[in-house]
Amino acid sequence: MGWFALALLIVSSASLVRADSSDHRYKAGDLVPLYANKVGPFHNPSETYRYFDLPFCSPGAVKDKKEALGEVLNGDRLVTAPYKLDFLADKESETVCKKKLSKEEVAQFRSAVTKDYYFQMYYDDLPIWGFLGKVDKEGKADPSDYKYYLFNHLHFEVLYNKDRVIEINARTDPSALVDLTEDKEVNVDFMYTVKWKETNTPFDKRMEKYSQSSSLPHHLEIHWFSIINSCVTVLLLTGFLATILMRVLKNDFVKYAHDEETADDQEETGWKYIHGDVFRFPKYKSLLAAATGSGTQLFTLTIFIFILALVGVFYPYNRGALFTALVVIYALTSGIAGYTATSFYCQLEGTNWMVEEELACGYSFLKLHLEMGGLTVELFATAALPFGTIVVIFLIWTLVTSPLLVLGGIAGKNSKAEFRAPCRTTKYPREIPPLPWYRGTLPQMAMAGFLPFSAIYIELYYIYLQVFGGHRIYTIYSILFIVFIILLIVTAFITVALTYFQLAAEDHEWWWRSFLCGGSTGLFIYGYCLYYYYARSDMSGFMQTSFFFGYMACICYGFFLMLGTVGFHGALFFVRHIYRSIKCE
Incomplete structure (x- = not known):
C-alpha cells in the first residue's frame, strides 16, 4: 500500500509540472489558444467573477477549456476569448464586434470601472492583465461630476522565439474611450491590435519574468x-x-537523589510527588x-x-x-x-x-x-x-x-x-492543590x-x-x-x-x-x-x-x-x- 501511494504521488506530482498537453509549437497562421478567465476589483483580488458576467463581445460558440481538478478549485473558469491571435499574424484595429449596450449594461460596466475592475486572460498558458476603464477626476471636486470611460481597444504585443510564444503584454488605448457617465444606450465598437516581435529568450525561461515579479526583489533583502x-x-x-x-x-535531580540517600521517608514535593498520577490516562482519550x-x-x-x-x-x-x-x-x-x-x-x-x-x-x-x-x-x-x-x-x-x-x-x-x-x-488520583489564576488553561x-x-x-x-x-x-x-x-x-x-x-x-x-x-x-x-x-x-x-x-x-x-x-x-x-x-x- 505504501509503495502504491508513493507511486500515485510521483505520478500526480509529475502531472503538475506539465504546463499543458500541447507542445506549445506553432506554425505561421495557427490559432494560439486565448482564454478569458475572470474579472474583479483590483484592490480586492479575492473577489472575482467570470469574464462573461460582464456584457463583453461573445466569440459566437463559446467553449470552456477543460480544467484539471486543482484549476477548478482555484477558481479558474477559462472560456474562449473573443480575440483571435493567430501565430505571427499582425492585426491593425481589428473589430471584434459592434454592440449596443442597454442602460442596464452601461450601469454594469460603470460599476466595474468605478471599482477599478481588471481582467485576466491566458494566452498559450501565459497570464495577461488589463483594466476595463478609467474614472476621470481631474479638476472635479464633486464626485457627481466624475466621468466614467470604458476602454474599447486592446493592443497585444507578443514576443516569439522561432515557433514558440515567449511573452505577451496587453495595454489599453487611452484615446479609445466610451463614455459611460449617463444611463443611456451606447454603441460600442470593441477592437484590438496585434503586433509580433522576435526575441532570443528561450522557451524554458519564459516563466522567469513572473517568478521575479512575484518575489518582489526590491523588498527581498x-x-x-x-x-x-x-x-x-x-x-x-x-x-x-x-x-x-x-x-x-x-537542581531537581540533585535534590531528589540527595533525598533518596539521606531520608527516604521525607515528604516529597514538586513534580516527583505526583509520579503516581502523571501517567494516569486522560479523560476523553478517544x-x-x-x-x-x-x-x-x-x-x-x-x-x-x-x-x-x-x-x-x-x-x-x-x-x-x-x-x-x-x-x-x-x-x-x-x-x-x-x-x-x-x-x-x-x-x-x-x-x-x-x-x-x-x-x-x-x-x-x-x-x-x-x-x-x-x-x-x-x-x-x-x-x-x-x-x-x-x-x-x-x-x-x-x-x-x-x-x-x-x-x-x-x-x-x-x-x-x-x-x-x-x-x-x-x-x-491525588487532589490537585489550588492554583493561582494565571496557571489556568486559558x-x-x-x-x-x-x-x-x-x-x-x-x-x-x-x-x-x-x-x-x-x-x-x-x-x-x-x-x-x-x-x-x-x-x-x-x-x-x-x-x-x-x-x-x-x-x-x-x-x-x-x-x-x-x-x-x-x-x-x-x-x-x-x-x-x-x-x-x-x-x-x-x-x-x-x-x-x-x-x-x-x-x-x-x-x-x-x-x-x-x-x-x-x-x-x-x-x-x-x-x-x-x-x-x-x-x-
Whole structure:
C-alpha cells in the first residue's frame, strides 16, 4: 500500500509540472489558444467573477477549456476569448464586434470601472492583465461630476522565439474611450491590435519574468533581514529559557537523589510527588487520539507540500498545482491519521477501537467539510462549483480517503504498541492543590501561543500581502520553510516549559493542557486575521468577509491540530524523560 501511494504521488506530482498537453509549437497562421478567465476589483483580488458576467463581445460558440481538478478549485473558469491571435499574424484595429449596450449594461460596466475592475486572460498558458476603464477626476471636486470611460481597444504585443510564444503584454488605448457617465444606450465598437516581435529568450525561461515579479526583489533583502532578526530574537529567548529550565531540572535531580540517600521517608514535593498520577490516562482519550492522528496527518501533508514547493513544482501561475497537490496528498496520507490515532488509542488501553476510527473519520470529514466550505465561499465570488467536481471530490473521499483511514486503523490496532510509563500509576488520583489564576488553561494557552506567533507574524504579513492584498504569487518558499521549522521548535519548547511548571505545581492533568497550549498559536493567527482585515485590507461586503474569515478558519483549525500534536508529543517525550531519570517506584 505504501509503495502504491508513493507511486500515485510521483505520478500526480509529475502531472503538475506539465504546463499543458500541447507542445506549445506553432506554425505561421495557427490559432494560439486565448482564454478569458475572470474579472474583479483590483484592490480586492479575492473577489472575482467570470469574464462573461460582464456584457463583453461573445466569440459566437463559446467553449470552456477543460480544467484539471486543482484549476477548478482555484477558481479558474477559462472560456474562449473573443480575440483571435493567430501565430505571427499582425492585426491593425481589428473589430471584434459592434454592440449596443442597454442602460442596464452601461450601469454594469460603470460599476466595474468605478471599482477599478481588471481582467485576466491566458494566452498559450501565459497570464495577461488589463483594466476595463478609467474614472476621470481631474479638476472635479464633486464626485457627481466624475466621468466614467470604458476602454474599447486592446493592443497585444507578443514576443516569439522561432515557433514558440515567449511573452505577451496587453495595454489599453487611452484615446479609445466610451463614455459611460449617463444611463443611456451606447454603441460600442470593441477592437484590438496585434503586433509580433522576435526575441532570443528561450522557451524554458519564459516563466522567469513572473517568478521575479512575484518575489518582489526590491523588498527581498528587507524581507530576509526582518525574518532573520525575528528568528534570532526568538531563538535567543528560547535558548535563555531552555538554559534556565535545564539548570532547574539539574537542581531537581540533585535534590531528589540527595533525598533518596539521606531520608527516604521525607515528604516529597514538586513534580516527583505526583509520579503516581502523571501517567494516569486522560479523560476523553478517544478524542485526544483522534486529534493527534489528524494533526500527524496534517504535519505530514505540510512536509510533502514544502518538498514539492522547494523542488519548483509550484512555479508562478502553474494554475491549480497547489490545490491538486493538497487534494491528492491529503487523500493518500489519511492512512497515517488512522494508524496514529488507533495505535495511540490502543496504547491508552482503549477497547472500542472502531469508535476511535469513527472519531478519526469524523475529524477527517470535518476537515473536508471545512475545506469545501471555504472553497464554496470562494467560488460564490467566482463561479458555481461544477457538479462533476463535487462528485470527483466526494469519490476521492469515499474511495480513497476513508478506506485508507480504515486500513491505517487496522494496522494501528495490530501493531500492539504499548505505552511504556517509567512510573506506576496509583489506584486513586491525588487532589490537585489550588492554583493561582494565571496557571489556568486559558492564561497558559495565551502564554504558549504568543512566543511561536511572534516568530511568524512578519512572514504572515508578507503572505497576507501577496495572497489577499495584491496580484502576486507567493514564491519565497525557502524563507517560509525556515520559519516553519522555527515555529515547530518554539512550539515544542514552550509547551515543554509550561508542562514542567504545571507538574512542579503538582498538577498532573497535563495531557490535554499540552495539546491546547501547543495549538493555541492557531488562535493567535486567527486573531491576526481580524487585524489584517480591518486595518490592512480593502475587503468589504458579505461575500468577501465570508470568504476571508471562512477560509482562514479552515487554515487556523488545521494549524491548531498540527501544532497541538507537536506540543503534545514534545511534552510526552519530556515527561517520560524526567521521570525515567529518578527512582519513582
